[in-house]
Amino acid sequence: MGIYEELKARGLIAQVTDEEEIRELLNNGKAVFYIGFDPTADSLHVGHFMALCLMKRLQMAGNKPIALIGGGTGMIGDPSGRSDLRQMMTTETICHNCDAFKKQMERFIEFGEGKAMMVNNADWLMKLNYVDMLREVGCCFSVNNMLRAECYKQRMEKGLSFLEFNYMIMQSYDFYHMFQAFGCNMQFGGDDQWSNMLGGTDLIRRKLGKDAYAMTITLLMNAEGKKMGKTASGAVWLDPNKTSPFDFYQYWRNVGDADVLKCIRMLTFLPLEEIDAMDKWEGSQLNRAKEILAYELTKLVHGEDEAEKAQETARALFSGTGDAENMPxxxxxxxxxxxxxxxxxxxxxxxxxxxxxxxxxxxxxxxxxxxxxxxxxxxxxxxxxxxxxxxxxxxxxxxxxxxxxx
Structure with a gap:
């Protein structure tokens, strides 16, 4: 089974533009792909988790990840999934958040010469002249088509600012720039980003010719991944100072029965054969599956020692025999x-x-x-x-x- 088939078997792929070409690139380690992260906080949360795991999987299969930090697009804010305008951040805050992201990503992705890259779109977006941008890129976008995009349609009733209206153009320009500068030939994103991603693919082909090599692929990150990042009390962060390893473990230990095997399949690195055997589990066996999920993900984010402590503490507390040493x-x-x-x-x-x-x-x-x-x-x-x-x-x-x- 190639990596593309594995991604499908794990339920990660929602839509693609050209399946055969994408399969060829991924399975043969020829993809130079990017995933974007807007620095809206000083920590990644579990809503980003699926994307990070995907980057790790693809790098292990020989492909080259580019982690794009949105220092430039973060100055505007993505309107997707929003009912109102995002709070404007200062340049200093954005820079601080970008630095925090890199430290956390290094637990998942191997950066270095010939390996993964981390780039910041502020490096090229902040240098653009507005009139030149309109002439070079704006002429390639139809306002009618943009307004039909889901990311804008849902905002039209409450009002869509012209500031946010530019987000699709800027994200599309990112792919166009990285295609030329870094040989980036594929982009990944959540299903809420599909219109923005198609804009990037179309821009490359319009500006550089139909033979320009650019692919898009989306994951079930909006419906299945991004919602994972929120609980009733706020976000579940990857930073241990914001969400302790014990709380992180408990978050996954408490997922619903209907979701536990789905999460194991999408987020852990356990072999598919082992996961398939769990499909028949029910009743108390599902509690064991939840422990496996919580342990594997806590180990991935916080290390094996913290995962062991969290599991021991949780078991002791719920059995009534434990002390409070490792409790938040x-x-x-x-x-x-x-x-x-x-x-x-x-x-x-x-x-x-x-x-x-x-x-x-x-x-x-x-x-x-x-x-x-x-x-x-x-x-x-x-x-x-x-x-x-x-x-x-x-x-x-x-x-x-x-x-x-x-």
Whole structure:
């Protein structure tokens, strides 16, 4: 089985422009492909996870990845999947986020001479003269066709700014530039990027002739991947300072029964034969599948030691035999206490388990909080001394454990 057939078997490929040519390139290690990442935060999250795993798979098969950081397109913001205008970021923030992305990507992709590249589209987009850009690139785009694209149609009712309207042109120019500068002959992206990607392929062929070699391929990243990056409390980050290895493990350990084998197939590097054997698993066996998923992905992102710790801690906590050593923890500062005491609502917000006192109040009233193995009441108050030593263990719902200490 070639790498292209493996991607299909894992459920990763949604659409392609020319399947035979793409299969030939990928299976023979001739693809120089890029995936773009706009630096909207200072950490990647699990919504990016599928793309990173894909880059790793293709590099292992002999293909050359280009990780494109959107330092230039990030100045505008992608309207895809948005109901309103993205918050404008400063140049300094974008640069900081780009640096953070590279450090995290190095866990997945091998960079260096003749290996993977990392480039920043600010290096060419920020140098463009606007009038020259309109004359060279703008003439190749039909406004009518652009407005029919899904990424713009969904914004038309609430209003689409002219700033965002330029995003497709800029993303298309990225492919055009990298085709010429780096020999990039393929682009990957989520299914929400299909119109933007086709724009890049069409621009290359219009500017350089129909024989210009450029391919597009999309993954099930919007429906199946990007939604993975969000939970009720926010994003699940790859940065351990934002999402601890234990919380990361628990996120995957708690996926739904209907999704666990799909996630194992798409995101882990376990052999397909081994995964196919799991298709018959049901009942308690699915819990074992969830442990496998959580362990494999935590090992991939945070290393084997952290994956072992997270798994041991999770098993011990749920069996009632474990201590709090490897549990996510918050160190409470002195100003959190008033006269040496802290109420349960302030405790939950201080630990980041609730976004506000109002949310904390609702959670406690619904019986969803345990503190030191006792169901919390809204009026509960704790002494500063309670948090000494290993601290206090808070249980939110059935699956989230947290330790608070001074």
């Amino acid at each position: 923890a918050t160190v409470l500062s002195e100003d959190r206490f008033e006269n040496g005491k802290i109420g349960v609502l302030n405790l939950l917000t201080a630990c980041g388990l609730c976004a506000s006192n109002g949310e904390a109040r609702r959670l406690v009233q619904q019986g969803g909080v345990m503190v030191s193995d006792k169901k919390a009441e809204v009026t509960d108050v704790y002494d500063r001394e309670d948090f000494s030593g290993e601290g206090v263990v808070i249980k939110k719902g059935k699956k989230i454990f947290h330790r608070a200490q001074i």
